[in-house]
Amino acid sequence: MRFSAATTADRLLPERLALRARPLLGRIDAVLFSADERGEAGRMSVIAFIIRIVSAAIAFISQVFLARWMGSFEYGIFVLVWVTMVIAGNVSCLGFHTSVIRFVPEYREKGMLAELRGILIASRLFVLVASTAIAAVGGLCVVLLAPHIESYYVVPFVLGFVCLPMIALSDVLQGLSRANSWAVFALSPTYLVRPVLILVLMAAALAAGYRPDAKAALIVAIVATYLTTLWQFAGVTTRLDRKLPAGPRTMHFREWFVVSLPIFLVESFFFLLTNADVLMVGFFMEPDDVAVYFATVKTLALVHFVYFAVKAGVAQRYAAYMHGDPGKLAAFARDTVSWTFWPSLAMAIVVLALGEPILWLFGPGFDAGYPLLFLLVVGVVARAAVGPCESLLTMTGNQNICAMVYAMTLVLNIGLSVLLIPAFGLWGAAIATTASMLFEAAALSFTVWIRLGVVMAIFAPAGSPR
Template sequence: MRFSAATTAGRFLPQRWALRMGPLLGRIDAVLFSADERGEAGRMSLIAFTIRIVSAVIAFVSQVLMARWMGSFEYGIFVLVWVTMVIVGNLACLGFHTSVIRFIPEYRERGMLAELRGIVLASRLFVLVASTGIAGLGALGVWLASPWIENYYVVPFILGVICLPMIAMGDLLQGLARANSWALFALSPTYLVRPVLILVFMALMLAMHYVPDAKTAIFASIAATYATTLGQLMGVTSRMDKQIPAGPMTVHFGRWFLVSLPIFLVESFFFLLTNADVLMVGAYLEPNDVAVYFATVKTLALVHFVYFAVKAGVAQRYAQFTHGEPERLAAFARETVSWTFWP
């Protein structure tokens, strides 16, 4: 027997309350159990919002523990390096982590399996090569600029670029999973698994009597990032192989790159707007101040969760409505605006 919020309320609440709450509970049931596009998008948005809330709790606990273990000075160094790597890793995808959300649902909807196979493989290879090249250039740039950088930042930044290819690949895998409406595969590795593993590896290294400093935290982050991304890669690849039958492959890299480029520019500016403040604080203030500032602004980021959750749940659905269905597209757009505005 399937669970129903309306039926459960009728069993455990007074009849008058159950009748009044009926319309609301009916809408909850529609979101949880409906098999149409609206229900699937609603469920994915709800899962995304839940994951981000749990992630926020993990982030607060992580800030406290890392600052206690390392002290504010070393924690400030780690924060600046890690935020920089997350920003550059996201940019290293060059927009492919978002453009796949646009192309994969379209190719599946239109039965273009050769193109579907092509973009799945080509996007992974491109992001891996591009992010590895950017990581190499980044390490070289830090080494050449070391006379003008505070000496306590040089080694952590050079170590940090080791994470770049896996951060970029993780962002792409998140896009591939979102394109298939796999909410847990898309979000839990980055927002749940990786931060928990960073704490676990850091605790293990301290138990093995490593120095509690930024370099140790970055080593823990490298191990956690590689473990998370490789696990996510195996999981997403396995599920996609089951859904996409073997066959010929068509690659339209030029078209995909041209579509990804403006996405890259728009998302780059947005991503920088939400993270560049930490970089600016790191450029002008001491690591102690970076640590305090980072912990403070993460509280304000809670407001962003609703928009993030809705975007994660509906982006791939817009791609399905772009061919000859303007009425469905308009109705879906109006509904998702209300999902964002009212919460």
């Protein structure tokens, strides 16, 4: 007999309580066991959510150990370089890591196998070549501009660029896995395997007598990233070869690039917006301040991961529903807002309650970031209150206006940071970030309503799609 949450509640709970719980448990059963596309998307979001919970714990533990091993100054250097490389790696995909999520289901649905084979090959090859070229140019720029850069940043940034191509390739492999609804294989290499490897290898390096500095941490990160990405590449390639029979390939590179370019702008603006505060703190303040601010933001990531988990599970379904009933798309979009907001709100309360002891774990002085959490969490919950709007816009062909919204939000964020960080320090960064996230949430929700007639806001009436 198949497990059912509703049936189990009937057996274990008093009748009155079981009747009250039945609607909620029925929805849980629908997510876990429904065979339709909605159920598949829900299960992928649940899997992504679980992976994100585990990865958040792993990332948090690894960051605590790195901070304690390295001290705030060296840890701040490592953090700034690593965040920059993660952003640059994502940007180096030029949008292909997201556009494949749109094209792969479309080609499979329409039986366009030659085009499907073409984009599977072209996306990986193009991203690897583009990211390698960007890494070479970036490393050369650091060397040439070394006299104008703080000396303690030069070697770490050069090492960081060595890692960049594998970060980019991992992003496009994640996109291909998401397009095929391989949730575990999409997320586990980046969010589970890589951080564990970095922690284990760093511990081994320290045991072998290496200094606990930013350079050692980045060399460890290079090794871990290459090992993880090559394993991920072999696994994704093997699965694709099994799923898709051999045959001719058709290349529509111009079409793919034209669609990917605005997606590239959306993703670039989003990644820059998500991490701009850390970069701006690094520009205006010392590595110790970067360390404290990053630890605070990392603590807040326990709330963020709900949003990213839902986004990972629903993007390909937005693309599939785009060609069907508008009412079905609108209803599904509304569901994704609920999936995002309520768990995010619950996690926000937990983080605020436990934030100070969590930050204390990073080492002396890190708990100075605790008051910032009360301001920053407002922006995170506001974003969760409108769900993954940018995924809906991107998957329905509205990537251009979505890019425009993110561009305006990024300009607002940077402008406020330039004005406020020199005057108010870390509080200035927190104010700039929160204000820009509130603007982003309102602008994206309004854009979805204007373009698609879909209401994506947790407390707004559903209305009717146009």
